[in-house]
Each structure stands twice: as C-alpha cells, then as structure tokens.
Amino acid sequence: xxxxxxxxxxxxAEARAKALGISVEQxxxxxxxxxxxxxxxxxxxxxxxxxxxxxxxxxxxxxxxPVVEEVKAEAxxxxxxPVVEEVKAEAxxxxxxxxxxxxxxxxxxxxxxxxxEEVEFAPEVKVTQRLLTxxxxxxxxKAASEPVDKVNTWPHLMLPEFISLxxxxxxxxxxxxxxxxxxxxxxxxxxxxxxxxxxxxFLGLQEALSYWDPQIAGVMIPLVIGLIGFAAIPYIxxxxxxxxxxxKYAIMMYTFFLAGAGTLTIIGVLFxxxxxxxxxxxIDGIWFDDLLDWINFE
Amino acid sequence: xxxxxxxxxxxxSTSGSGESAKAGKFATxxxxxxxxxxxxxxxxxxxxxxxxxxxxxxxxxxxKVKRHGVRLSYTLCLGGMSFFLFIVLTITGIWLMFYFRPTxxxxxxxxxxxxxxxxxxxxxxxxxxxxHLMVLVVFLHMSRVFYHGAYKAPREFNWVIGVILLFxxxxxxxxxxxLPWDQLAIWAVTVGGNMxxxxxxxxxQIKFGLFAGLEATTATLLRFYVLHVLFFPFIIVIFMAIHFxxxxxxxxxxxxx
Numbered sequence: 001x002x003x004x005x006x007x008x009x010x011x012x013a014e015a016r017a018k019a020l021g022i023s024v025e026q027x028x029x030x031x032x033x034x035x036x037x038x039x040x041x042x043x044x045x046x047x048x049x050x051x052x053x054x055x056x057x058x059x060x061x062x063x064x065x066p067v068v069e070e071v072k073a074e075a076x077x078x079x080x081x082p083v084v085e086e087v088k089a090e091a092x093x094x095x096x097x098x099x100x101x102x103x104x105x106x107x108x109x110x111x112x113x114x115x116x117e118e119v120e121f122a123p124e125v126k127v128t129q130r131l132l133t134x135x136x137x138x139x140x141x142k143a144a145s146e147p148v149d150k151v152n153t154w155p156h157l158m159l160p161e162f163i164s165l166x167x168x169x170x171x172x173x174x175x176x177x178x179x180x181x182x183x184x185x186x187x188x189x190x191x192x193x194x195x196x197x198x199x200x201x202f203l204g205l206q207e208a209l210s211y212w213d214p215q216i217a218g219v220m221i222p223l224v225i226g227l228i229g230f231a232a233i234p235y236i237x238x239x240x241x242x243x244x245x246x247x248k249y250a251i252m253m254y255t256f257f258l259a260g261a262g263t264l265t266i267i268g269v270l271f272x273x274x275x276x277x278x279x280x281x282x283i284d285g286i287w288f289d290d291l292l293d294w295i296n297f298e
Numbered sequence: 299x300x301x302x303x304x305x306x307x308x309x310x311s312t313s314g315s316g317e318s319a320k321a322g323k324f325a326t327x328x329x330x331x332x333x334x335x336x337x338x339x340x341x342x343x344x345x346x347x348x349x350x351x352x353x354x355x356x357x358x359x360x361x362k363v364k365r366h367g368v369r370l371s372y373t374l375c376l377g378g379m380s381f382f383l384f385i386v387l388t389i390t391g392i393w394l395m396f397y398f399r400p401t402x403x404x405x406x407x408x409x410x411x412x413x414x415x416x417x418x419x420x421x422x423x424x425x426x427x428x429x430h431l432m433v434l435v436v437f438l439h440m441s442r443v444f445y446h447g448a449y450k451a452p453r454e455f456n457w458v459i460g461v462i463l464l465f466x467x468x469x470x471x472x473x474x475x476x477l478p479w480d481q482l483a484i485w486a487v488t489v490g491g492n493m494x495x496x497x498x499x500x501x502x503q504i505k506f507g508l509f510a511g512l513e514a515t516t517a518t519l520l521r522f523y524v525l526h527v528l529f530f531p532f533i534i535v536i537f538m539a540i541h542f543x544x545x546x547x548x549x550x551x552x553x554x555x
C-alpha cells in the first residue's frame with residue numbers, strides 16, 4: 001500500500017467535498033475509511049479512464065473494466081453507485097475542476113463547462129471523485145544496473161589522491177636531490193662501449209635477442225606479443241568473472257609473463273658484461289651506466 | 299507537513315552555505331555559479347558536488363564514485379600517478395627546453411645546465427628519474443588492471459587504449475634517452491634502432507626513418523627531439539583524453555572483486 005502524502009490526501013478530500021457538497025473533514029474521514037462514504041443517489045454513467053494513455057482508453061462498458069488500478073482499498077464505494085474515477089494524483093486546487101480536460105473528452109455527455117465557476121461538468125452526472133493512487137516518480141525504463149554504494153568524490157577520493165600526489169612529488173624531489181642522472185663523455189660514434197646496452201625497459205628484449213633469432217626476439221616478441229597480443233587480451237579472455245579465484249588461468253599466464261619479462265630484464269641489467277657475457281654484479285660490478293650513480297651512491 | 303514553495307525550498311537548502319556575497323564582482327566573474335569560491339563552503343552533500351562540478355580539472359571525476367574504488371589498496375593510485383608524472387615531466391621538460399639545443403651543442407648545453415643554471419641539475423634529475431618512474435608506474439597500472447580483471451566488458455576498448463598509452467610512454471622515454479647526447483644515450487639508441495631494423499621487409503627503412511640516416515647523428519638528435527617534445531606528447535594527450543573519458547563512460551572504476 002502506497003503511503004499517500006498528507007497534502008495530496010487533503011487536496012483530494014477537498015475535491016471530493018466540493019463534488020459531493022459535504023465538508024472537507026467529512027470527506028477526509030471517508031477517505032481514511034473512518035466513516036461510511038456518502039452515497040450518491042443518481043446513477044451516473046461510468047467513465048473509464050485509463051491511467052497510462054487517457055485519450056484512447058475510454059471504454060464506456062459499465063461495470064467490469066479491468067484496466068483501472070484500484071489501489072485505494074479503503075473508501076469502498078457501494079456497488080450500486082458506480083463512481084466516476086479520475087486521476088487525482090496531480091489534480092489542481094479544487095477551484096478549477098474543469099482542468100482535467102483529457103478525461104472530460106472521454107465523457108459520453110459532452111457538456112462543456114467553460115464557465116469556471118460552474119463545477120458540475122456533466123449535468124446529469126453527479127460526480128464523485130476519489131484518490132485512486134499516487135504514482136511515484138520513477139523512470140519509464142527499468143534501469144539495468146542496481147544502485148551501488150557510492151561516496152562523494154570530494155573529499156573521499158580527492159583527498160587521498162592529493163596526499164599520494166604530494167608523497168610522489170616529495171619522493172621524486174628527494175630522489176633527484178640525492179641521485180645524479182648519468183652524463184658520460186660526449187657522444188662519439190667511433191667509440192663503441194662494450195657492452196652497449198639499451199634503456200632498461202628494453203633490456204629484457206636485448207637479452208632475448210641473445211638467445212633467439214632477431215626476427216623472433218626483436219620483432220615477434222615486442223610487436224606480436226607486446227602490442228597486438230596485449231591489446232587483444234580482452235577479446236581473447238571472454239571469461240566474464242573478475243574474481244581472482246575464478247580466472248586462475250588468466251592470472252597464471254600474466255604472472256608467467258611478468259616473471260619472464262622481469263627475469264630477462266634483471267639479467268640484462270645486472271648479469272651481462274662485456275661481449276654480453278655472464279657476469280656477477282657482486283664480483284665483476286654492474287655494467288649498466290644508467291645505474292652508475294645508484295651504485296656509487298655514498 | 300508544511301507546504302513550501304519552490305523558492306522557499308531553494309532558500310532553505312542553500313541557507314547556511316554562506317551564499318551571502320563573499321566574492322566581489324571580479325571574483326564572481328572567474329568562478330562559476332555554485333562554486334565554493336564564490337559562495338563559501340560548508341560541508342553539505344550539495345557543496346561536495348559543487349566542488350567537483352565547478353572546477354575544470356576536478357570534473358574529470360564524477361561527483362560520486364563507488365565506495366570500494368576510493369580505497370588506496372584497490373587502485374594504489376597508479377593511474378593517477380601516471381597522469382601526475384606526465385604533468386611533472388611536461389613542466390620540467392618545458393623548463394629544460396629553455397636550455398637545450400638539439401645540435402652539436404646538446405652535450406655542452408646539458409653540461410652548462412648542470413653546472414651553471416640554478417636548479418638545473420635538480421630539474422634534469424627530476425625529468426630523468428620521473429621518466430623512468432613513469433614507465434614503471436604505467437606498467438604497474440596495467441598489471442593492476444589485469445589482476446582486477448578490469449579490462450573485461452564493457453572496458454575492452456579502454457584496455458586497448460591503455461596498451462597504446464604504454465607504448466607511447468615507452469616511445470617518449472626512448473626518444474628522450476638520446477637527448478643528453480652522451481655515450482650512454484647514443485649507444486642505447488643505436489641498440490634500440492638496431493632492434494627495430496630486424497623488422498621483416500621494412501627493417502632497413504624503419505631504421506633509416508628513425509635515425510634520419512644510417513646511424514645516430516645530430517640529424518637523429520633533431521628528429522628524436524621533435525618526436526620527444528612535440529609529436530609523442532601531442533599523440534599521448536589525445537589518447538589520454540580518450541582513456542579518461544572512457545573510464546567514466548564505461549561505468550567508472552571496475553569491481554568490486
């Protein structure tokens with residue numbers, strides 16, 4: 001049962017009181033089911049108003065019309081007095097009763113009550129009105145997703161974001177104050193350093209190049225696996241679950257990749273010396289100039 | 299229940315937010331209606347929304363986010379960190395451009411920057427370590443997204459954009475690697491260029507196009523410089539815009555697990 005707001009009930013009672021010529025308090029108590037409803041003697045014709053599409057749905061068949069939603073169980077109108085039903089959910093103040101124009105168009109007796117002070121709009125029909133239902137404001141379409149638990153971005157997201165941003169900034173400044181970026185001798189195409197190493201994020205590739213044919217290691221791995229393969233992950237993995245325990249295979253594959261790439265990179269950075277021979281960083285030192293000052297840091 | 303007109307209700311809801319003219323006419327022209335800078339801030343759901351809505355940077359965010367998404371342990375703030383590092387790199391990079399010529403003078407410029415420019419060494423270090431950090435953070439961000447399964451429908455395409463962003467980050471870092479014009483730079487880039495030359499069919503052409511010649515020269519330096527300071531930043535900003543936009547259009551942060 002919909003809980004009807006007090007002011008709507010009052011407004012409806014006012015309308016009913018005016019229509020039946022009784023007091024507002026009387027109408028109100030009738031609608032609340034506290035007193036017996038006023039019976040109207042004359043037999044009006046039933047005007048059927050469909051709630052959703054008013055103009056088309058006028059069915060003048062007398063009693064049994066299943067279309068109307070009978071929400072108001074109290075205010076039980078006696079059977080012998082069919083009640084003219086009106087959508088009162090948004091009926092205006094009782095002065096302008098002629099306002100529900102679409103419903104009036106459906107009335108069989110086309111009495112045009114153009115004069116505003118004339119309340120009676122169908123002379124032979126004694127109108128009784130009552131509140132059928134209050135239609136709650138809700139979207140026509142049902143939303144596909146359930147409402148989720150949300151918090152305000154400010155401050156719940158922006159504050160942690162700002163703090164981590166400041167922490168990162170502090171970390172970067174301190175790092176840059178202590179560690180000097182490497183600057184070796186001026187570039188000289190005639191002097192090849194041994195070993196010549198790529199930037200660290202390509203050293204895994206460079207390491208792979210020492211095992212396999214360059215066509216495979218230099219092209220297939222970065223292009224086919226790296227770019228195309230990675231971009232295609234969501235189209236290959238059609239498993240809809242995102243719970244880790246239900247996508248063990250995908251997690252395993254990615255972790256293998258991470259471990260492999262990480263191992264190759266670490267070998268390339270730390271364990272490769274002149275001639276790309278195996279060296280131990282704790283015996284032969286590190287042959288990676290980008291990290292020189294990390295190591296010589298005192 | 300007292301009946302209120304719309305006007306009265308509006309007055310009631312805004313009272314206590316200090317909408318009495320705090321800001322002068324000039325400030326009013328700067329800040330949008332509803333901005334906390336214009337009418338003061340007291341903590342209320344309405345004002346919390348206004349904070350986000352009335353600032354061009356903040357409104358990258360939605361007004362509300364899923365509760366689990368604000369936990370630091372969920373995202374580790376890695377995506378935001380990538381973006382932040384990009385901004386830091388842009389600012390320090392523009393600053394460095396004042397002292398750098400992509401010619402034979404490049405190496406001398408770097409030396410002068412380190413020895414005779416105020417904060418020159420610090421800013422150069424920030425740019426370099428920040429760049430390494432950004433590669434790392436972008437990669438970690440990708441791993442975080444993978445482990446959360448956040449690339450699944452409807453976010454498939456944003457993952458693709460993300461992979462492109464990762465490669466653009468690598469290209470940005472790689473093109474910047476040559477600019478100090480020291481032995482480390484030229485030989486690292488030579489190694490990288492040789493890797494590209496293993497591309498089947500077009501290998502030699504790709505290397506030639508990259509190096510503006512057969513080997514790394516000052517022509518390569520100019521080429522990498524333009525790629526580094528203009529071309530790739532331009533491209534990456536476009537892809538970042540799509541990336542951020544899609545995050546919201548695809549329903550905000552993924553999960554919870």
